[in-house]
Amino acid sequence: MSANNEGFIHIDDLDQHAADTHRPTIAERQRVDYREIAKEVGRLGEGKSYFIRTHGCQMNEHDTEIMSGMLEEMGYRPAKDMLDADFILYNTCAVRENAEVKVWGNLGTLKPLKAKNPNLIIGLCGCMAQEDVVRERIRVTHPHVDIVFGTHNVHVLPSLIEQAHHSKETIFDVWDAAHEGTIENLPKVRKDDVRAWVNIQYGCNKFCTYCIVPFTRGEERSRLPEDVVEEIKQLAEEGYKEITLLGQNVNDYGLDLGNVDFADLLELVAQVEGIERIRFTTSNPWNFTDKLIDTIARHKKIPNYIHLPVQSGSSQVLRRMKRGYTREEYLDLVNRIRTRIPDVALTTDIIVGFPGETEEQFQETVSLLEEVRYEGAYTFVYSPRAGTPATRLQDDVTEAEKKQRLYRLNEVQDRISFEQNQKLVGQVLEVLIDGKSKTNAEVLQARSESNKLVHLTGADELVGQLVHVKITEAKTWYLRGEALPQGVQV
Ligand code: SAH
Numbered sequence: 388m389s390a391n392n393e394g395f396i397h398i399d400d401l402d403q404h405a406a407d408t409h410r411p412t413i414a415e416r417q418r419v420d421y422r423e424i425a426k427e428v429g430r431l432g433e434g435k436s437y438f439i440r441t442h443g444c445q446m447n448e449h450d451t452e453i454m455s456g457m458l459e460e461m462g463y464r465p466a467k468d469m470l471d472a473d474f475i476l477y478n479t480c481a482v483r484e485n486a487e488v489k490v491w492g493n494l495g496t497l498k499p500l501k502a503k504n505p506n507l508i509i510g511l512c513g514c515m516a517q518e519d520v521v522r523e524r525i526r527v528t529h530p531h532v533d534i535v536f537g538t539h540n541v542h543v544l545p546s547l548i549e550q551a552h553h554s555k556e557t558i559f560d561v562w563d564a565a566h567e568g569t570i571e572n573l574p575k576v577r578k579d580d581v582r583a584w585v586n587i588q589y590g591c592n593k594f595c596t597y598c599i600v601p602f603t604r605g606e607e608r609s610r611l612p613e614d615v616v617e618e619i620k621q622l623a624e625e626g627y628k629e630i631t632l633l634g635q636n637v638n639d640y641g642l643d644l645g646n647v648d649f650a651d652l653l654e655l656v657a658q659v660e661g662i663e664r665i666r667f668t669t670s671n672p673w674n675f676t677d678k679l680i681d682t683i684a685r686h687k688k689i690p691n692y693i694h695l696p697v698q699s700g701s702s703q704v705l706r707r708m709k710r711g712y713t714r715e716e717y718l719d720l721v722n723r724i725r726t727r728i729p730d731v732a733l734t735t736d737i738i739v740g741f742p743g744e745t746e747e748q749f750q751e752t753v754s755l756l757e758e759v760r761y762e763g764a765y766t767f768v769y770s771p772r773a774g775t776p777a778t779r780l781q782d783d784v785t786e787a788e789k790k791q792r793l794y795r796l797n798e799v800q801d802r803i804s805f806e807q808n809q810k811l812v813g814q815v816l817e818v819l820i821d822g823k824s825k826t827n828a829e830v831l832q833a834r835s836e837s838n839k840l841v842h843l844t845g846a847d848e849l850v851g852q853l854v855h856v857k858i859t860e861a862k863t864w865y866l867r868g869e870a871l872p873q874g875v876q877v
């Protein structure tokens with residue numbers, strides 16, 4: 388039997404499940420093992436240092452951890468300062484124009500460093516590298532960049548560095564599509580000792596009309612559940628307490644594998660001993676099944692917190708964005724979630740000033756915030772991205788008006804976030820202590836179930852532990868609290 392009475396897979400029955408259901412097994416699946424590639428990687432980085440500047444989402448942050456892992460296996464050590472590094476890499480984001488503007492500015496300032504250190508290698512990777520216009524601009528105006536590679540071939544970095552040692556020309560190695568299947572056993576130097584990211588799915592098939600991600604990250608591909616579980620078991624052994632499962636649409640996990648879905652994966656991960664918290668991002672409102680809601684509700688290890696990007700409160704705008712749901716359908720989903728998980732915390736993403744958005748349509752977004760009462764929202768002004776369908780839509784809203792809308796929306800959400808936080812004063816929350824606060828070494832920094840930042844005083848030994856905290860003060864962006872003595876029943 389590969390599924391229990393509730394239809395879920397047991398962690399020890401994964402092979403049997405694959406055999407019973409014709410889902411690919413590790414042997415059948417196209418899988419490149421990085422360990423095989425690594426055999427050819429020399430120790431070219433011995434005595435040298437590297438510096439990676441990362442822009443963009445958690446996926447890029449995690450790619451940086453992977454590339455750091457590869458570089459350190461080559462002998463490179465992290466440089467304290469970018470100016471001292473022998474290898475400087477920009478891991479870029481293309482989602483909005485301002486993310487790109489920063490990179491162009493910074494790349495320009497690197498030119499003089501080459502004169503000081505002729506052996507310096509400069510690289511550019513990530514989502515910008517997948518854009519033709521970006522590569523053309525590098526060719527013409529930034530020939531001091533040595534290597535350019537994309538999101539699909541992060542694993543070839545060591546060989547590109549080797550080639551750069553022998554080449555005076557910029558090396559462009561950007562793939563149009565990913566290797567079929569996935570690359571496994573990638574090395575990682577993780578940024579944090581308590582919380583870890585785990586890729587479960589790459590790419591995106593949704594093609595929302597404003598978004599460049601499907602073009603830069605390619606088609607949706609899921610990792611095999613066996614590979615995901617194995618990585619998480621190792622993390623548990625290394626003492627990690629919290630993991631975040633990463634994908635652009637985690638709800639679609641498994642669609643390309645067959646007979647395994649995101650709820651099944653959560654169920655499997657919840658069986659890994661030692662991991663106390665399982666987070667995931669991003670959950671698109673598409674394909675948010677009752678089975679998934681039920682799985683989140685049933686497991687204490689899965690926090691009652693969902694980041695559920697809505698983008699707009701207007702059904703007409705949502706249609707033009709090709710989001711695949713109406714305002715009513717989104718609110719119905721929120722309702723289904725809240726019925727099953729009454730204390731759920733929700734956050735969202737919003738785009739204001741989508742082409743042709745009227746004042747009334749903008750007001751519908753404001754009213755949606757008031758209706759849902761999110762704990763927080765990431766809000767953006769629409770940024771036209773070359774090659775995306777929305778750039779062809781008529782847009783008569785001025786930039787000044789768009790900025791004004793963003794400002795007005797943020798005022799509303801800040802008030803709601805503050806009010807939501809105030810409701811927590813006097814309550815006891817379970818928090819995971821991450822480490823010391825970045826601004827005050829006397830203060831510990833923790834995250835609540837709903838991912839709220841909590842500051843508290845306490846002994847350093849508490850780092851990495853789940854602790855009960857009584858909230859004493861609420862701000863818009865964080866909470867203050869006092870740790871209850873351990874063992875106190877709540
Ligand atoms: N896969 C996630 C979103 C990833 S991109 C999802 O669908 O929920 C993160 C956020 O960037 C999006 O939710 C959206 O709010 C914002 N974004 C994407 N493209 C944008 C654009 N062209 N202009 C402004 N914001 C954009």
Ligand code: SF4
Nearest residue numbers: 591593594595598600
């Ligand atoms: Fe972009 Fe839409 Fe895919 Fe999210 S679901 S990454 S917004 S295309």
Ligand code: F3S
Nearest residue numbers: 443444480481482514
């Ligand atoms: Fe940016 Fe690419 Fe992530 S465009 S948001 S780094 S997937």
